[in-house]
């Protein structure tokens with residue numbers, strides 16, 4: 001049950017920080033992209049644990065390398081390359097970053113993989129989420 005609540009919180013925060021990107025005709029695509037990446041990125045836990053059991057996925061010593069800002073940028077770039085929409089690329093990148101930063105405030109996460117920064121204080125997490133929101137706000141004029 002707590003896992004489900006965690007997914008709901010990740011998704012909600014991801015959607016909130018990308019509010020500036022909401023605009024027609026991108027609204028549904030941006031919301032869908034953020035919903036998918038914010039909620040489903042934890043699939044990498046199951047892949048890393050090589051198990052379909054939640055207990056195995058939740059008890060990894062550290063989160064997989066795809067739980068990083070590095071991966072967020074790569075995923076955003078790939079999304080942009082596929083969709084040809086910078087707004088959706090930024091939405092994917094922001095959604096993953098939001099998820100990773102929240103995880104990094106609660107446990108071992110290689111935030112800037114391959115660097116060894118693994119945990120951030122809660123105040124850094126909160127300020128980072130605010131920074132993502134501001135970046136979306138600034139970028140929306142150009143994308």
Ligand SMILES: [Zn+2]
Nearest residue numbers: 042067099103
């Ligand atoms: Zn996670």
